[in-house]
Amino acid sequence: MNEVIETILNHRSIRHFEDKPLTAEQIKTIVSCAQAAATSSFIQAYSIIGVKDKEKKKKLAALAGNQEYVANNGHFFVFCADLYRHTLIGEQEQMEVIPTLESTEKFMVALIDAALAAQNGAIAAESMGLGICYIGGLRNHLEEVKAILKTPERVIPLFGLAVGYPSKITEKKPRLPLEHIYHEEEYEQNQEVYLDQLQNYDEIISHYYYERTNGKRQDRWSEQMANLLSKQTRMYMKEFVQKNKLNLR
Amino acid sequence: MNEVIETILNHRSIRHFEDKPLTAEQIKTIVSCAQAAATSSFIQAYSIIGVKDKEKKKKLAALAGNQEYVANNGHFFVFCADLYRHTLIGEQEQMEVIPTLESTEKFMVALIDAALAAQNGAIAAESMGLGICYIGGLRNHLEEVKAILKTPERVIPLFGLAVGYPSKITEKKPRLPLEHIYHEEEYEQNQEVYLDQLQNYDEIISHYYYERTNGKRQDRWSEQMANLLSKQTRMYMKEFVQKNKLNLR
Numbered sequence: 001m002n003e004v005i006e007t008i009l010n011h012r013s014i015r016h017f018e019d020k021p022l023t024a025e026q027i028k029t030i031v032s033c034a035q036a037a038a039t040s041s042f043i044q045a046y047s048i049i050g051v052k053d054k055e056k057k058k059k060l061a062a063l064a065g066n067q068e069y070v071a072n073n074g075h076f077f078v079f080c081a082d083l084y085r086h087t088l089i090g091e092q093e094q095m096e097v098i099p100t101l102e103s104t105e106k107f108m109v110a111l112i113d114a115a116l117a118a119q120n121g122a123i124a125a126e127s128m129g130l131g132i133c134y135i136g137g138l139r140n141h142l143e144e145v146k147a148i149l150k151t152p153e154r155v156i157p158l159f160g161l162a163v164g165y166p167s168k169i170t171e172k173k174p175r176l177p178l179e180h181i182y183h184e185e186e187y188e189q190n191q192e193v194y195l196d197q198l199q200n201y202d203e204i205i206s207h208y209y210y211e212r213t214n215g216k217r218q219d220r221w222s223e224q225m226a227n228l229l230s231k232q233t234r235m236y237m238k239e240f241v242q243k244n245k246l247n248l249r
Numbered sequence: 250m251n252e253v254i255e256t257i258l259n260h261r262s263i264r265h266f267e268d269k270p271l272t273a274e275q276i277k278t279i280v281s282c283a284q285a286a287a288t289s290s291f292i293q294a295y296s297i298i299g300v301k302d303k304e305k306k307k308k309l310a311a312l313a314g315n316q317e318y319v320a321n322n323g324h325f326f327v328f329c330a331d332l333y334r335h336t337l338i339g340e341q342e343q344m345e346v347i348p349t350l351e352s353t354e355k356f357m358v359a360l361i362d363a364a365l366a367a368q369n370g371a372i373a374a375e376s377m378g379l380g381i382c383y384i385g386g387l388r389n390h391l392e393e394v395k396a397i398l399k400t401p402e403r404v405i406p407l408f409g410l411a412v413g414y415p416s417k418i419t420e421k422k423p424r425l426p427l428e429h430i431y432h433e434e435e436y437e438q439n440q441e442v443y444l445d446q447l448q449n450y451d452e453i454i455s456h457y458y459y460e461r462t463n464g465k466r467q468d469r470w471s472e473q474m475a476n477l478l479s480k481q482t483r484m485y486m487k488e489f490v491q492k493n494k495l496n497l498r
Contacts, residue, residue, distance in 0.1 A: 002252070002377070003253060003376075004252060004253045004372060004373065004375075004376030005278060005282060005377075007253050008285050008286075008369050008372065009285050011287070013287060028427065029254060031427055032427065033257045035427065035430055036257050036260050036421075036424070037257075037260070037368060038260070038371070038381075038382075038383045041385070042470075042473065044425050044430070046430070047431075047436065048430055048431045048432070049431075049433070049435065050431060050433045050434075052433065056434065085443075085447065086478055088447070089471045089478075090475060090478065090479075092475075093471055093474075095476070095478070097474075097475060097478035099481050100478045100479070100480070100482070101478060103481075103484055103486060103487065104486040104490055105484070105486040105487075108388075108486065109385070111361060112360060112364045112407065115360070115364030115365050115368070116364050116367070116368045116383075119286060119364070119369060119372075120368060123368075123369070127252075127253030127254055128254075132287075133287075134365075136290070136358070139357075149435050150435040150436050150438060151436045152436060158361065172285075173291065175293065176284070178277065178280055178281065178284065181280065181283075181295070181296055181297060182280045182297045182298075182299060183297070183298045184299045184300075184301065185299075185300060185302055186398050187298060187399050187400045187404065189399060191337075194334075195337065195341075198334065198337070198338070221291075222341060225292065225335055225338050226341075226342035226344040226346060228292070229344070229346035229349045229355075230339075230344040230345055230349070231349070232349055233349070233354070234354040235348070235354070237354040237357065238353035238496070238498060241353055247353065247487070247496070249487060
């Protein structure tokens with residue numbers, strides 16, 4: 001196993017960081033690595049906003065559901081889907097680009113571009129001994145997040161990435177069985193096999209919690225997911241995204 | 250610079266592969282690395298389909314706009330947004346999960362999950378001396394791609410990842426200036442600065458092509474993007490995604 005694969009497999013979300021800021025050099029390395037990711041047709045449809053200001057970080061932490069590690073970390077990055085610069089380019093080149101920019105296809109491209117870049121940044125950070133945590137909680141209140149970060153139209157903050165020196169290491173949770181995530185030639189057609197895989201996984205997860213909580217917790221993954229998904233959260237998203245002139249047609 | 254950062258910065262898309270399949274071990278490593286990526290609320294909303302069958306790969310290559318490296322590579326992965334298993338879980342747990350699964354928010358989660366996983370897989374492959382190329386062209390004809398891969402409802406094939414032993418190394422294209430992608434504290438508010446950055450980049454890209462084509466080509470990035478975006482491609486996507494019961498509300 002090489003150093004790269006070791007770094008990748010060793011990932012866990014870190015939620016406690018030392019009070020030590022990243023250096024300008026570390027930030028530059030993380031961003032450069034993010035930029036090295038593949039991008040659909042060279043479109044580069046994302047932006048990254050780094051937040052250092054303590055008051056601003058506290059506000060973002062509150063908006064993200066009082067996750068204190070949004071405020072306390074070495075650096076806080078926000079990854080955004082960004083088709084604003086392409087809007088300006090359309091004006092400058094006097095070409096009709098708006099219908100394309102408003103398509104669901106280009107919304108998907110911007111999301112994928114931003115996520116590929118973010119994961120490169122995350123791996124780079126981890127390779128330097130830093131810990132990371134993705135913050136989807138920013139999507140709880142995007143109107144407010146947008147106001148804080150002053151993002152223009154056709155820019156959607158997607159998630160944060162808290163980076164810093166870990167002060168408490170968490171455990172890795174077992175993932176879905178490889179054969180459930182990975183299919184060969186075609187998607188699994190046998191529903192019995194498919195459901196069996198989920199059931200086996202449920203037992204693994206239940207056992208995982210049981211062991212780590214002295215039996216206090218033993219919820220299955222299916223149970224967790226059903227609970228999570230039965231709560232209708234962030235249902236404003238469609239309207240919000242469309243108000244920002246993306247995913248419209 | 251450590252080995253991880255070196256691997257990340259050394260990325261380039263590879264479009265010519267040796268006729269040598271990946272081993273089962275290599276495939277397993279790539280998928281395990283993909284699975285090690287962060288996932289929103291542990292939801293694991295993606296699947297990966299590996300394609301080895303030569304006929305199937307040829308069909309996918311034709312659908313992706315006759316990109317021959319979709320057919321000729323060491324292994325072809327298709328990364329899918331996947332909320333199908335969560336649909337089944339809702340039924341089994343007898344919880345009302347459908348409104349959430351049909352939300353734009355969860356569509357975004359599935360896309361981001363799939364892309365984070367894919368980039369881990371890509372980096373892992375590159376660290377083993379393999380080359381990779383993302384294939385967005387699969388989205389040209391998703392109805393046909395879905396039929397070939399037999400994906401159920403709420404599964405959207407997003408992109409392919411061709412992996413293999415490189416037989417021809419391509420050059421890296423310069424990315425947007427770091428200060429244009431990366432903002433601090435807030436998005437760049439000075440449009441003059443912002444447009445200047447784009448103009449500088451245009452010159453860099455124009456020069457890049459000029460040098461590599463003995464002056465035959467010298468298009469600016471803005472020009473490329475305006476041309477690309479003025480063509481309304483994949484405009485069926487919104488309807489297609491909604492027909493697959495995602496991004497509906």
